[in-house]
Amino acid sequence: MTAAAGLAAALVLSACTAASPRAEAPSRAAAAPLTLPPVKVFTTPQPQAPRRSNSEITRDFLDLHFQLEGGSTLPQFTRFETPITVRVAGAPPPGFSRELNALFVRLRSEAGIPIRQTAKEEAGVTIQLVPRSDIRRALPKAACFVVPNVSSLAEYRRNRRSPRTNWALLRKRERLAVFIPNDTSPQEVRDCLHEELAQAIGPLNDLYRLPDSIFNDDNMHAVLTGFDMLILQATYAPELQTGMTREQVAARLPAILTRLNPRGARGTASGLPQTPRAWAAAYEKALGPQTSLRERLRAANRAAEIARDLGWRDHRRALSHYTLGRMLHIREPELALQHFLTAQTFLRAIPGTEIHQAKLTIHLAAYDVATGNGDSALARLKPAVAAAATHENAALLSTLLMLQAEALELTGRMVEARRVRLDSLGWARYGFGPDWVVEARMEEVAALRPSSGS
Numbered sequence: 001m002t003a004a005a006g007l008a009a010a011l012v013l014s015a016c017t018a019a020s021p022r023a024e025a026p027s028r029a030a031a032a033p034l035t036l037p038p039v040k041v042f043t044t045p046q047p048q049a050p051r052r053s054n055s056e057i058t059r060d061f062l063d064l065h066f067q068l069e070g071g072s073t074l075p076q077f078t079r080f081e082t083p084i085t086v087r088v089a090g091a092p093p094p095g096f097s098r099e100l101n102a103l104f105v106r107l108r109s110e111a112g113i114p115i116r117q118t119a120k121e122e123a124g125v126t127i128q129l130v131p132r133s134d135i136r137r138a139l140p141k142a143a144c145f146v147v148p149n150v151s152s153l154a155e156y157r158r159n160r161r162s163p164r165t166n167w168a169l170l171r172k173r174e175r176l177a178v179f180i181p182n183d184t185s186p187q188e189v190r191d192c193l194h195e196e197l198a199q200a201i202g203p204l205n206d207l208y209r210l211p212d213s214i215f216n217d218d219n220m221h222a223v224l225t226g227f228d229m230l231i232l233q234a235t236y237a238p239e240l241q242t243g244m245t246r247e248q249v250a251a252r253l254p255a256i257l258t259r260l261n262p263r264g265a266r267g268t269a270s271g272l273p274q275t276p277r278a279w280a281a282a283y284e285k286a287l288g289p290q291t292s293l294r295e296r297l298r299a300a301n302r303a304a305e306i307a308r309d310l311g312w313r314d315h316r317r318a319l320s321h322y323t324l325g326r327m328l329h330i331r332e333p334e335l336a337l338q339h340f341l342t343a344q345t346f347l348r349a350i351p352g353t354e355i356h357q358a359k360l361t362i363h364l365a366a367y368d369v370a371t372g373n374g375d376s377a378l379a380r381l382k383p384a385v386a387a388a389a390t391h392e393n394a395a396l397l398s399t400l401l402m403l404q405a406e407a408l409e410l411t412g413r414m415v416e417a418r419r420v421r422l423d424s425l426g427w428a429r430y431g432f433g434p435d436w437v438v439e440a441r442m443e444e445v446a447a448l449r450p451s452s453g454s
Contacts, residue, residue: 036435040426042392047226051352054257054264064203066246072168077244079235080173083114087123090130093182099190111232125200126151129182144192146178146200153179167204172242176200185433187394194223202232208275211315212352220356222393233260272314279306286323300324315353318346354387365403370448374410395431398424402445
């Protein structure tokens with residue numbers, strides 16, 4: 001297999017890092033059904049403490065709470081001013097109660113937030129679990145979402161153009177609803193639960209400049225991070241209350257963060273610049289499913305050019321090259337590889353980007369396997385597997401382990417390869433969901449290895 005052909009084959013795995021199966025599912029007729037092991041789940045959270053300075057986190061807190069993604073500003077701070085109650089409605093999938101209780105434990109222990117489940121209809125937050133198709137009909141581009149001042153999807157549909165569901169007009173939090181699909185993978189359900197419940201009770205904005213947060217539309221993080229828990233803990237600090245202005249919150253934040261995060265008082269702010277709307281628009285257009293490949297590629301190149309012209313050397317610059325690599329894998333595989341290597345160069349210079357590097361490793365290790373270089377793949381995969389486990393990303397972890405099994409076979413370690421492959425399948429059932437999707441993923445990875453005649 002040539003290097004170009006190997007890379008083109010390897011990058012079929014582009015969709016493997018997603019938490020949900022692709023819309024175009026591979027055929028299941030290619031192989032006999034497997035007897036899959038039980039679903040694996042994460043049991044012990046391993047949040048990493050924030051590595052940045054409190055002065056930088058102060059700026060992040062203010063931008064998260066006083067801005068919306070579209071660019072508008074909010075005139076006042078809001079949060080729940082009474083203990084938070086959560087009601088579950090709809091048809092929860094298996095395992096949802098375990099995920100919800102685990103998240104409650106984290107919110108109480110790490111963020112100090114009084115939150116509990118209730119059966120009463122007047123709950124502060126209603127989590128409604130519905131088919132994905134219902135969510136798409138209500139908000140076509142959303143996998144899951146949160147809305148103020150409603151308690152059901154039907155109520156949202158009736159009031160979607162009303163001032164009461166307009167986040168920009170929100171002045172107090174008393175009743176919100178979170179809508180999550182109940183017919184997708186366990187990981188996607190959990191990821192939606194973490195992100196949407198956190199925004200229901202905490203900041204409303206997402207910021208591309210944050211490398212360590214779920215409050216970022218780059219989807220690098222699957223569950224609430226140590227930074228996120230600090231933001232939520234500060235949100236419910238007794239010194240703050242609903243109705244405060246940005247200036248009032250800014251005056252009290254330094255003391256709050258010194259108390260909650262003393263190590264941050266010793267840090268020096270790196271001062272990452274704001275993300276200009278031009279870069280965000282180009283990046284989002286590059287990912288847009290409704291846009292032609294030609295337009296998406298043009299937008300991805302524009303994002304990379306903006307990042308270069310601004311002199312960025314942070315994770316956003318790496319993300320620009322990563323996105324280009326994924327888009328070029330079929331027509332220009334060697335150029336795609338160069339973009340992945342460029343992204344790797346930036347990420348290796350940035351502390352705290354282990355999960356970003358792990359997602360990039362999917363493509364680089366797949367190329368190694370496709371070109372028969374098992375030793376190189378194994379060297380890349382070891383730290384990536386550890387990062388995926390630490391960050392509780394089962395879809396990513398399972399794919400990395402499948403690649404590791406193929407690399408082990410390339411180096412003649414057959415027994416170890418079988419053990420690792422079996423391990424990968426339990427994680428794949430959590431990360432990808434249906435058994436046929438798990439089997440399809442394994443077949444895609446197995447197809448990477450060069451034939452003996454290559």
